[in-house]
Each structure stands twice: as C-alpha cells, then as structure tokens.
Amino acid sequence: MRTNYLFPFNSRYVGIGLVLLHVPIKLLWDSLYPKGDDYHDPTAENGGFLFSTPHLFFIGTTLMVLVGLFLIAFSKEKIEDEQIVQLRLDSLRWAIYLNYVILLFSLVFTHGGESNHILMLNIWLPLLFFILRFQWVLYKQKRSAKSDETRL
C-alpha cells in the first residue's frame, strides 16, 4: 500500500480535544482581559508588540484550533481504502472551491481592515468545510449501506 501521509486514526480525538479545550481558555482570557484583543492589533493603543503576552496568547489559541482541525481533517479512517481516498479528495476540492468563492467575494466587497478578518476566516474555513463535507458523505454512505443490509 502506498504511503498516504495521514495521521493515525486516534489523533482525531487529540484534535477534537484541542478544539474543545480552546473554548474555555478563550472565554476565561476574555473575561480576565476584556480588551485583550487590542494588544495584537498594531493600530490600537498599546498594541503592536510582537511578543506581548496577549499576542502570544492569541498565537497559542489560534494554533490550538488549527492543529486540532488539521488532526481531525487528516487522520486515517478505520479502514482507509481507495473509495475513502476518492471521497477525501472530492471533499478537499469542494473545500477549495468554496474557499476561493468566499475569497473572491470578500476581495470585491470589502476593503481596509475588514479584509484582514477575511484572511483570518480563511485560515480555518477550508479545513472546517472539508471536515463537514467529508463526514457528511461518510455518514450518507454508511446509512445507505445499512439500509441495503436490512433490505437484503
């Protein structure tokens, strides 16, 4: 079997853990430092320090979500056969399509500071859409296999 450069099956649970863990940490941080976001915005007062604590926190939580989504998206299925490979590629193609449609729209309809937010959105949107689409087709496939089993 060819190498498929995917993470082991169980790494999806680490990924889910990281994404879930980021929520209470972020909530706690926001309640402690309500204006914390200003510190990684170079245009804000007191902002612009690359290695200030709020900015490091921002990098840390963003990395948690990204690594988490990455592990969920690219961990092997229990049986990683050729059909799964095809569904995976198909979902990846749809994720890229959607991402570029959103990018193009935002390029046309936003300007200035707003476009930075779109860039942030684009960091995790393709991964999230890929995961949702891939899991949806897997679910549909399992359901149709199950209904065939009861019918036969």
Add this chain to the structure above:
Amino acid sequence: MKNTIRIERAVKNITQADLAEQVGVSRQTINSIESNKYIPSTVLALKIARVFEKGVEEIFSLEDSDLH
C-alpha cells in the same frame, strides 16, 4: 460499468462484510460497488474476481453509457 457481485456473493453464500474482509476494503465500499455508485480500481476489481475464482470480465462489464 455494471457488475454481478451481488449474484456471485449469493452463489458463494458470503456477505458483503466477508467479501470486504477478503479484499481488504470496508463493507461500505463493497456496497457502493454493488449499487454502481463507485467504480473500483483495476487492482480491486482483480482482487474481487479472484475471490470468486473468475475472470474480471465475467464479473465487471461495460455499459452503453461507458462507450460514449
């Protein structure tokens, strides 16, 4: 492309899960192939034919729509 896997399975009296295990894929994949939703690779088609001890063309055949 159509196939006679469902019939061959009935003759040999094996389940989708049995066949899936013998050729190293998931049961869902066998189900998709049987219902013509997925076209297997040449390697997988040959493996399936081997389980039924038949030539690959006895199990898989082209349809008119494949020829255009």
